[in-house]
Amino acid sequence: MDSKMAYYILKRIVLAILTIWIVITVTFFVMHSVPGGPFVGEKAISKEAQAALEAKYGLDKPLMEQYFTYLHDILTKFDFGPSLKQRGRMVIDIILDGMKTSAKLGVIAACCAALVGIVLGAVAAIRRNTVLDKVIMVITTAFVSMPSFIMGSFLLIVFSVKLGLVPANGASAGGLILPVITLMLYPMSYITRLTRSSMLDVLGQDYIRTARAKGVSRVKIIFGHALKNSLIPVLTYFGPMLAYIVTGSMVVEQIFAVPGIGRQFVSSITNRDYTMIMGTTIFLAALIVIMNLITDLLYKVVDPRIDFK
Amino acid sequence: MQDSVKAFSLQQLDADAFRPATEQEKEYITKMRPSSTFFRDGVKRLSRNKVAMVSLILIVLITIACIVLPMVWPYHYDAMLGVRPGKPVDSSFNNLAPFTYGKTELKRIEAGEKIFPHIFGTDAHGRDYFIRVMYGTRISLAVGFFASIIVLIIGMTIGAVAGYCGGKVDLIIMRIVDIIYSLPDMLVIILLSVVLGRVLNVEGTIFEKIGANIISMFIVFGLLYWVSMARLIRGQILSLREQEYVLSAQATGAKGGWIIRKHLLPNCISVIIISTALQIPNAIFTESFLSFLGLGVNAPMPSLGSLASDALNGIYTYTYRLIIPAVVICLIVLSLNLFGDGLRDAFDPKLNA
Numbered sequence: 001m002d003s004k005m006a007y008y009i010l011k012r013i014v015l016a017i018l019t020i021w022i023v024i025t026v027t028f029f030v031m032h033s034v035p036g037g038p039f040v041g042e043k044a045i046s047k048e049a050q051a052a053l054e055a056k057y058g059l060d061k062p063l064m065e066q067y068f069t070y071l072h073d074i075l076t077k078f079d080f081g082p083s084l085k086q087r088g089r090m091v092i093d094i095i096l097d098g099m100k101t102s103a104k105l106g107v108i109a110a111c112c113a114a115l116v117g118i119v120l121g122a123v124a125a126i127r128r129n130t131v132l133d134k135v136i137m138v139i140t141t142a143f144v145s146m147p148s149f150i151m152g153s154f155l156l157i158v159f160s161v162k163l164g165l166v167p168a169n170g171a172s173a174g175g176l177i178l179p180v181i182t183l184m185l186y187p188m189s190y191i192t193r194l195t196r197s198s199m200l201d202v203l204g205q206d207y208i209r210t211a212r213a214k215g216v217s218r219v220k221i222i223f224g225h226a227l228k229n230s231l232i233p234v235l236t237y238f239g240p241m242l243a244y245i246v247t248g249s250m251v252v253e254q255i256f257a258v259p260g261i262g263r264q265f266v267s268s269i270t271n272r273d274y275t276m277i278m279g280t281t282i283f284l285a286a287l288i289v290i291m292n293l294i295t296d297l298l299y300k301v302v303d304p305r306i307d308f309k
Numbered sequence: 310m311q312d313s314v315k316a317f318s319l320q321q322l323d324a325d326a327f328r329p330a331t332e333q334e335k336e337y338i339t340k341m342r343p344s345s346t347f348f349r350d351g352v353k354r355l356s357r358n359k360v361a362m363v364s365l366i367l368i369v370l371i372t373i374a375c376i377v378l379p380m381v382w383p384y385h386y387d388a389m390l391g392v393r394p395g396k397p398v399d400s401s402f403n404n405l406a407p408f409t410y411g412k413t414e415l416k417r418i419e420a421g422e423k424i425f426p427h428i429f430g431t432d433a434h435g436r437d438y439f440i441r442v443m444y445g446t447r448i449s450l451a452v453g454f455f456a457s458i459i460v461l462i463i464g465m466t467i468g469a470v471a472g473y474c475g476g477k478v479d480l481i482i483m484r485i486v487d488i489i490y491s492l493p494d495m496l497v498i499i500l501l502s503v504v505l506g507r508v509l510n511v512e513g514t515i516f517e518k519i520g521a522n523i524i525s526m527f528i529v530f531g532l533l534y535w536v537s538m539a540r541l542i543r544g545q546i547l548s549l550r551e552q553e554y555v556l557s558a559q560a561t562g563a564k565g566g567w568i569i570r571k572h573l574l575p576n577c578i579s580v581i582i583i584s585t586a587l588q589i590p591n592a593i594f595t596e597s598f599l600s601f602l603g604l605g606v607n608a609p610m611p612s613l614g615s616l617a618s619d620a621l622n623g624i625y626t627y628t629y630r631l632i633i634p635a636v637v638i639c640l641i642v643l644s645l646n647l648f649g650d651g652l653r654d655a656f657d658p659k660l661n662a
């Protein structure tokens with residue numbers, strides 16, 4: 001590893017840490033700018049009770065002190081404080097609890113999307129301008145233009161209400177099928193289009209013509225030369241795909257009643273559970289930033305042609 | 310050397326070649342083919358693209374319909390038809406199926422009166438659903454359009470300044486762009502919508518009807534989404550400012566702002582148009598997502614997203630109420646995407662080469 005690459009990696013890591021710090025800071029100060037504080041608007045409580053509550057959650061201290069305590073707790077103990085609405089539970093426990101389900105849902109959806117998308121894209125590129133190619137492109141264009149909550153509701157109506165094929169409740173074993181499909185359709189379509197265009201690009205390169213002229217078999221050209229190289233641009237999509245899956249899971253978990261972190265986040269927005277909103281935002285943002293960092297670094301390692309600027 | 314000069318004698322020249330050209334000959338040379346600008350070429354290519362033209366017609370039709378129809382429609386988007394002053398609430402108007410009528414309307418029809426049909430029926434509060442869909446389309450299109458205008462103005466200005474000035478200004482702006490680019494936009498939008506919705510006070514202003522949530526969405530778009538536009542424009546300007554005409558403008562004493570406005574921006578107009586067109590569906594998506602989470606337009610004002618998410622409550626009985634706004638969203642987003650693709654094919658100079 002030369003020094004240029006080391007410098008690049010270092011720069012990206014510093015940028016990621018800076019981004020996470022900005023997210024924490026913005027989240028903290030934005031949330032504390034809400035007039036009246038978190039306990040206003042609940043049932044009328046006496047002045048003493050409110051003062052006691054504020055003392056309990058440390059809200060009576062100066063804002064900067066609260067900020068440094070919050071930052072310190074996150075960095076040293078991953079502690080986002082207690083939930084305001086779910087009494088007696090810590091935010092990080094709720095997050096980790098929800099992540100068990102959401103991570104399973106997200107990873108399965110991401111893998112399926114990548115697998116199906118790459119296969120469809122490669123097929124469309126190899127059979128370019130045939131009916132099969134056109135059908136694949138029309139379907140993927142349609143999927144890209146449909147908001148995930150509408151897709152999810154239609155799947156729910158058709159497959160579990162009208163046909164009764166799969167359970168509507170996402171908490172049961174077979175219940176993850178529809179959420180996974182809903183979540184994967186958009187990234188799958190995107191990956192299909194990405195793979196198709198980059199595969200078409202690669203198939204037009206000189207080294208493919210050389211391989212063909214040498215008499216290398218078609219299968220070997222596609223799998224040995226073309227597919228490997230055309231997957232590099234697809235790799236860059238993995239960061240955005242994760243971001244999509246995180247936000248998409250909020251919708252999907254809500255529709256199919258999956259007990260995951262997205263559902264917790266949405267309900268915390270509705271009940272105005274401020275510490276929960278802050279904690280989840282920071283946690284998910286950090287997750288996305290770190291995944292983007294890994295994708296970026298991987299991309300540079302895989303493709304040696306890219307220079308480090 | 311001298312030989313060649315000698316060899317060049319007058320007799321060897323053809324006198325005909327020096328005769329002035331006739332009008333006919335002049336015309337033949339000058340009128341090879343009508344000159345065409347880059348823009349006209351692009352429009353020509355675009356008009357040959359059938360998919361893009363059909364999409365454009367569809368967008369125009371939808372836009373005209375959602376502007377004109379509410380003016381002539383006999384029902385209002387938030388008029389509950391069963392509620393009349395001084396009379397008990399007539400619940401027969403709630404949840405009407407398409408092309409059916411409420412009790413009082415049926416009586417009036419029997420009496421020989423003509424009643425305008427409820428094409429899509431009514432919603433749970435007895436409001437005509439067709440006009441709500443029309444208003445929703447109007448709001449969604451407006452949100453998409455204004456959000457992309459905001460993104461365009463901010464992104465264009467900052468990108469052009471960064472690209473033209475270069476050096477430290479460019480470095481600082483691009484660092485900021487890098488950081489904003491790596492922020493997870495949806496999470497920030499949700500966070501700011503939650504807070505701004507409570508902090509902003511829009512009562513009594515013209516924004517009261519659409520509500521603080523949409524205003525906060527515009528603010529968030531203005532804060533976050535300009536970065537990709539700024540990156541694009543900066544890249545274009547970086548290569549354009551090395552051109553000779555910029556140097557000649559600088560030599561004649563033109564100021565930076567003038568050069569950016571008169572020379573550089575008109576030359577990246579295709580990039581600007583394409584990315585603005587593709588920004589609109591993005592904003593419509595975001596709005597419908599926020600509406601689903603309950604952070605969208607203020608009730609009773611509908612948007613396509615809020616209509617669809619309201620319909621989720623009665624999804625088993627009134628499925629068509631979800632299907633209608635869903636189809637409209639898909640149509641708008643699909644045709645905007647296809648039209649944007651067509652624009653890119655027609656105007657992207659890289660693909661023409």
